[in-house]
Amino acid sequence: MPRTLWSGSLSFGLVNVPVQLVSAVRDLDYHFRQLHEKDKAPIEQRRYCAEEDVEVTWEEVAHSYDLDGKQVVVTDEELASVQPRKTRTIDIEGFVDLADVDPIFFDHPYFLVPAGESEGTRRAYRLLVEAMGSTDRAALGRFVMRTKEYLALVRARDGALSLTTLRFADEVRPTKPVPSGGRKKPAKAQVDRAVAVIEELSTDWDPGRYEDCYRERLRRVIEDKRKRRKIEAPEPTRQPAPAEDLMEALERTLEEVRSG
């Protein structure tokens, strides 16, 4: 069972379900420590006052914000005082169609699990799972975790309530400055062929089929180094040139994918 990151209650109308928030992802990356080359001792990051050149403990650290050139220092207590009311709840404000939420808004995935052993809590949790599981809708809510307010999408997934934090609208950049290749529409015959290629190469989304090759290669690099074997980097592939004749490239691709 993953570690609890936040606990509070999920508030749905007048129903309050005590819940705990746990991460829906696990970190499988290989992590490195910084070492001093000479003696292989771990490097520690320590805080120093730039003015006095002395080490400073965490308790002596304050937060400073640059307000138009003026340095404003605030304390943890002051920050806590402006947290929105009811910070221990996720208030469901409405329900939206999941398909309407562009993936660009998805931030971090979590699960909500019922908190405590009480029958009332388990039933209320189960009720939300069943009611939400029967629709394609997701609840929109807000909550505060540590020092940040989050907008979150809550939905039923395989018997559990999943919560995905969302980015706020002003955290998603406009697409306008991104070069879109002009206004000229591609010829219908070309689009038809391209769609045909895509259809031929289409498959069901099955995440279990993809392996993290990077992680596996890094594991081997560590293993090789441990056994003092030589490590060689592969040569990068050449950059392919754009096709002179798009239609011809499409026709040949279609022939290739159809012949398997």
Place this chain on the structure above:
Amino acid sequence: MAPRSLWNGTVTFGLVNVPIKLYTATESQSVSFHEVHARDGARIEHRRICAKEDREVPYEEVVKGYEISEGKYVVLEDDEVKAAAGDRGKVVALDEFVDASAVDPVFHARTYYAGAGDAPEAYRLLHEALRRSGKAGIGRFTFHDREYLVALRAHDDVLALHTLRFADEVVDPSDLEIDAPGRKPARKEVEMARKLIDSLHEDFDPAAYADTYRDAVLDLIRRKAQGEDIDLDAQEEPEHGDDLAAALEASLGS
């Protein structure tokens, strides 16, 4: 002015090559502070200290170590770590396509915009074909010496490149050991909850939600700058209702 691209490369599907340029799509707007020494307001510096010698170490003397057992490290040079990136060619080969809507939100990590490169015609074609089919192309992409699984789909007038998590990085709901209640919720209760969901249905309008905490923090900073005393009040907790059906009924009636 066009923003600076992060990466330039080529997307291929079959024999069609589409040059692309990658741009940042999201940026955190959280209020960020820097650390200062509370006593004198001076900047805090993070220094690298060798734990054994208890002295500062310049960056050139720092290496990466992977701990294989308590206190025992395999030391890797930067070039050796980079070797794990694999083929660092700047090509994203779309080997297959899936329904864009079938990729569960849990798999989405980061998003970039992929803008048109030197072959705008091919770019428009790929965009239109992805838009019309509702598909996302699945491929692999090497960025900052690390390989990612990605989904490329049409987004507005451009392409969006989403990095995806691998299946083993995602927690399965069955790992959560959620106990079923002794008595299942009654059908009437589920129906009432569903009615409540319907009554609260709305269109997703991201602009309707502002980060009010961010605003409150900025307001706090402004008040503090004016020398105001900050009131450190405690917050209140909500009550937990016990009677599910009564709570639902009251919610619907409100």
